[in-house]
Amino acid sequence: MKVAVVGGGIIGVSTAHHLARAGADVVLVTEGELTSNASGRSLSWLNSAGVRSEPYHRLRMAGIDRYRTLSARHSGVGWLRFDGGLAWQANGQAEELHRRHEHEVAHGYDSHVLASDQIAAHVPGVNPAAIPSVGAIWNAGEGWVDLPSLAQFLARDFLQRGGRLVTNAGRSEILSEAGAVVGVRTERGDLFAVEAAVLATGAAVPAMAAELGLTIPDATPISLLVTTKPVWLELTAVLNTPRASVRPTPGGALAIDSDWTMANIARATDGSYAVPPAIIEELLVEASGLLRGTPQLEVDWYGIGPKPIPVDGEPVLGQVDDVAGLYIAFTHSGATLALIAGELLAYEVVRGAAHPMLADFNVRRFG
Numbered sequence: 344m345k346v347a348v349v350g351g352g353i354i355g356v357s358t359a360h361h362l363a364r365a366g367a368d369v370v371l372v373t374e375g376e377l378t379s380n381a382s383g384r385s386l387s388w389l390n391s392a393g394v395r396s397e398p399y400h401r402l403r404m405a406g407i408d409r410y411r412t413l414s415a416r417h418s419g420v421g422w423l424r425f426d427g428g429l430a431w432q433a434n435g436q437a438e439e440l441h442r443r444h445e446h447e448v449a450h451g452y453d454s455h456v457l458a459s460d461q462i463a464a465h466v467p468g469v470n471p472a473a474i475p476s477v478g479a480i481w482n483a484g485e486g487w488v489d490l491p492s493l494a495q496f497l498a499r500d501f502l503q504r505g506g507r508l509v510t511n512a513g514r515s516e517i518l519s520e521a522g523a524v525v526g527v528r529t530e531r532g533d534l535f536a537v538e539a540a541v542l543a544t545g546a547a548v549p550a551m552a553a554e555l556g557l558t559i560p561d562a563t564p565i566s567l568l569v570t571t572k573p574v575w576l577e578l579t580a581v582l583n584t585p586r587a588s589v590r591p592t593p594g595g596a597l598a599i600d601s602d603w604t605m606a607n608i609a610r611a612t613d614g615s616y617a618v619p620p621a622i623i624e625e626l627l628v629e630a631s632g633l634l635r636g637t638p639q640l641e642v643d644w645y646g647i648g649p650k651p652i653p654v655d656g657e658p659v660l661g662q663v664d665d666v667a668g669l670y671i672a673f674t675h676s677g678a679t680l681a682l683i684a685g686e687l688l689a690y691e692v693v694r695g696a697a698h699p700m701l702a703d704f705n706v707r708r709f710g
Contacts (some may be wrong), residue, residue, distance in 0.1 A: 346536050346692055347527040348373055349515045349551075352382040353490045354672045356484050357685025358541050360497040363504040366695045370507040372515050374544070377498060378491045381545045384568040384646035385680035386588055386600050388581045389486040390428055393456075394446045398703040401493050402683065404452075405700070409682035410488065421593040422492035426579035428485035429466045433585045437477035444480055453484045466639070468577030473633045480545060487581050487590045488678055507667075509533060517542060517555060517669065524668035539692050543672040546649035548659075552673075555666055556617045557710055560654035561671060567580035567618055569626055569645040571597045574638055587629040596643060599630045608647055616647035651675060660684055661701040662691050672708050 344367045351373025351490060353543035359371040362686045389410055391403035401536075414423050427622040436689055440456070459474035502508060513530025519541045527535045531542050542548055549561040575597040581590040587601045607622045627640040650675060653659050658674035670688055687698045698707075 344368060344539065344694065344704070345537040346370075346539045346541070347517075347537045348541045348543060349527060350379060350516065350541075350545060350672075351375065351377045351494075351510065352543060352545050353494055353681040354545075354684055355541070355543035355678050356494045356497050356501070357681045358543060358672065358688045359506055359564065359685075360501045361685045362692060363501050367693055368505075369470075369501070370491045370509060371501065371538070372512050372529060372533070372535070373513035374512065374514055376510055378494045380648060381651055382677060384488045384493065384566075384575050384648060385490055385678055386472070386568065386590060386598055386709065387488050387490050388428065388583070388588070388590060389425075389488060389679050390581075391452060391679070392428065392430065392447065392482055392583075393443055396657065397450075398700075400450055402658070402700055402704070403676065403679050404535075406488075406673065406676075406679045406683040407484070409676060410486065413502045413682065420492075420496075421485070424579065425484065425700065427466065427481060427483045428581040428583065429431065429462070429469065429479050429481055429610035430583040431475055431479035432477070432587075433674040434475045437488070440477055440480060447480075447482070449508065452501050453482055455483075457479045457481050460684060466578075466580045467489060468579070468635050469582070470633055470635050470637065477623070489676060492593065492600070492683070498562075499593075503700075518553070519555065519666055519669070521643035522665065522667060530595050535680070537668075540669065541669040541672060541692065543669040544551075545587060545673075545677075546651045548651065548673040550705075552671060554667065555663075557663065557666075557706060559659055559671070559706060560709055562652045562654040562656070563649045564605055564614060564652065565608050565610070566602075566650040567600060567608060567623075567645060569623055570598045570643050571599070571627070572641045572643045574640060576634060576638065578634060582633055587626060587633060589630050589633060597640065598629065599626055601626060601629070615617060618645075618647060619708050629707075651677070658684070660688060660704045662697060662705070664707055
């Protein structure tokens with residue numbers, strides 16, 4: 344079976360990898376380099392924390408399971424860790440914190456409310472003064488992944504299995520005739536005749552899907568991720584707090600983001616994004632305050648761009664009823680879902696049948 348996967352983010356790479364494993368003849372076509380867009384500036388926290396629908400929770404837990412399998416088989420990699428996650432709300436939101444905790448416990452999710460004097464025993468490296476009086480939620484089963492490293496890992500296996508990787512091809516177009524996919528054409532002139540195509544171009548999916556007659560309501564914001572220069576820290580867990588979310592990186596630095604920074608991002612006339620240096624400095628100060636000893640953090644790199652989010656917050660995954668051979672992948676939780684989404688999309692492509700776990704996430708829910 345000849346299949347094209349369009350999009351070099353982690354969902355596209357994972358899907359191509361799983362298709363090649365299933366024996367398909369696969370070409371992975373990317374606009375730029377692998378993970379050069381949203382996957383390259385993701386906090387990539389592996390979790391199913393908070394209040395969400397039952398089908399979405401099950402899908403995320405299956406995603407975490409696949410990462411644990413990968414971790415068990417490749418225990419020496421430094422880009423995948425399961426050292427837990429610690430989260431808290433602002434002071435005055437005790438009711439919200441306990442509502443989240445009770446929901447997690449009711450769904451079998453490992454969740455504990457810790458007081459500030461209990462944090463050090465579970466999460467080294469956290470500043471106890473930063474913990475609000477209502478405490479914090481400790482989710483011991485959570486982790487993080489460095490998506491560019493994962494993408495390279497999967498791409499190597501994809502190529503070894505005979506897959507073709509076409510990078511820096513510019514914008515691609517999925518071609519259809521008589522209601523069925525027949526090929527993919529790239530901006531630079533490549534033409535691939537295929538029987539099926541997976542559209543996994545991140546924030547570009549809704550616009551590209553519209554060209555094929557599909558409506559995918561979009562709530563994609565513009566977000567900022569900052570990485571620091573290497574700094575010695577005890578912290579190994581992911582922190583999610585009102586003013587900064589923080590995780591370690593494989594190179595001994597920190598990756599940091601926060602929703603409050605979005606309001607300060609401006610778009611230039613050439614389409615690029617910028618943020619005032621003072622906002623980045625404020626984010627570093629907020630992150631430092633979460634850490635024992637409040638270390639001085641220096642920016643090494645930052646990225647700004649669209650963060651793919653469907654309007655209802657849940658993934659759009661699976662086959663398209665009205666265009667034979669077309670499959671969609673558009674989701675916010677690309678890190679947590681990467682391995683399982685690629686696996687289940689490959690199942691649908693190769694078998695030509697819907698997978699039960701994707702039924703609730705099909706594009707048909709938007710009519």
